[in-house]
Amino acid sequence: MSQQAQIDDTDLVQLLTPTGQRVDHPDYTPRIAHLDAAALRGMYRDMVMTRRFDSEATALQRQGELGLWAQSLGQEGAQVGSGRAAAPRDMIFPAYREHGVAFTRGLELTKILRQFRGIDHGGWDPKDHNFHLYTLVVGSHTLHATGYAMGLQRDGVVGTGDPDRDTATMVYFGDGATSQGDTSEALVFAAVNNAPVVFFCQNNQWAISEPTSRQSRVPLYHRGSGFGIPSLRVDGNDVLACYAVTSEALERARSGGGPTFIEAYTYRMGAHTTSDDPTRYRSAAEEQYWRDRDPIERLRVLLVAEDAADDAWFAELDAEAAAYGEHIRSTVRAFERPATMSMFSDVYAGPHAIVDDERAWFEAYQRTFADTSATTGVH
């Protein structure tokens, strides 16, 4: 097993061990004190439903229903913990694997599958849940989140002293994206503008086949410090710790305290996408090491130990997840192919002579293939 793919626990914020024991942390334990049994069950449910969604999508790809799928398997703790820390008014900029965050925002997850089925490029209105479209060009959206945060500053919704008004942005990216110039530029712009943006880096150890050691010779969270941005590393498979550090960072951002860089140390349990084959570059032993640190299992142990959930509740959740799986399958199979001419729509918001001419030509061309009865009356 490669060394870099094990947990480096130097400065690692952890509130729940892999075996489900609570750990006290002077700064962060108070931040989860208000999470009662219902809240813990809610987090557990989010993670279970996300995993179900992810496994259904993987199966649908294998059945040919999706062109591609990018799994979130193993990263549910980082995504649900951070996502639940965000307020509905906070604007979230995901990369393309943030299905768990999407779930916490209330997005109907099957909308994500439209993109992977090839029927649209992002099937939801970002304003509905303050959850931007997935961005596929790695790191590009770190700048969009920073610019949006600069807009929040100009709108006067940062540091007003009114916690129900102050707003922040949070951007999700991976270990590979930290090598992109855009990510560094985003850190520069965020730092010098003191912009209310949380950089949430999920270090899942692998950028397709390249380990984090091919991206950095220092721990990734040191990146933020160099830009003058408070930075920390959290156990990304610990949903409670992810919630705690993110709520602190968002609170700082909203109150005018500027950006934070969070490195959530986690593991991509699945392949990069369904086109990838991790057996070519990593070991089964390494995967087992991380399977033993699963984010869902450790919360399950805690829920049982603290009598926060009983067998009936778990059984009910299993049934809910099964029904959700059926909903996902039937929804995806019912998605209709977009109309051919829709490819010409929305290239520009206003008229554009070139696109308009090409659309008219192609429409006429298409008509020449219609059978005689269908073309009757077409001029």
Place this chain on the structure above:
Amino acid sequence: MTTLTLAGAINAGLRRALESDPKVLLMGEDIGALGGVFRVTDGLHRDFGGDRVVDTPLAESGIVGTAIGLALRGYRPVCEIQFDGFIFPAFDQITTQLARMHYRSQGLINLPVVIRVPYGGGIGAIEHHSESPEALFAHTPGLRVVSPATPADGFLMIQQAITSPDPVLFFEPKGRYWDKGEVDLDADPAEAPEGLGVARIARSGTDLTIAAYGPTVATALKAAEAAAAEGTSIEVVDLRSLSPLDTATLAASVRRTGRCVVVHEAPVFFGAGAEIAARITEACFFELEAPVLRVGGFHIPYPVSKLEHEYLPGLDRVLDAVDRAMAH
């Protein structure tokens, strides 16, 4: 009417936009206290403050990327790229993000971002300061690509670009920044006879049409003047926009004259002139008396400044092309 330089006219247009819409903001390198290296934003930082006339870090991708974020929040950012040759660090943000956000969101998101680019040569500059990269952007669906040739257009078109719901690459012919012209500062850009994307007949003629934009419009007008002395009547079409391309106006002109010469500073090979020649050939095949000719840069990196006037499509090379077309 007021006499203004092109730089002064764009400055006046930016000021008007800042006054009329609180969501408009300018961002770029050295555009604040300095007023931009060409002084196009002179005085605006003083009058509108650092939140609206923003000196950014030296990072072009960062400028465009954060402008996208600001636009997502409802702002109308106008970015200045200091020189044409420095737009390439932002190329990814412009082509993979800015150009297609409206499309990929199925029309839900508009990104009204303007990117101002001083472009073109003839100013004796060192490397990377004299480029003409406009075709790269015209080749990208989702962008509008325009270039004013006169102070009057500089004043109107920058305001039209800012109110456009689409991203606009606004190429400013830096070699013409100090050319003067009459500007109607009371003109309403929304009521202007030519909207963004519409070509203009800069001079009427009957024997040959020169299609030009930005820095080469003045060259084309000089060529028309010189040719007139020899009895050749040249019509000059100022394209004003490459995307969309006003093929209708240009083709109507060529149908009248039967000949077309396209002039731009960018290399001819795979340049805007190639697209224009193809479209004009297709639209005017039976009216053409001669092949559509192109005059422009060679397929070499922009040369050293001591040689740039041989490289650039100057008066003599334009007249040479006119002679060749007229010989048919």
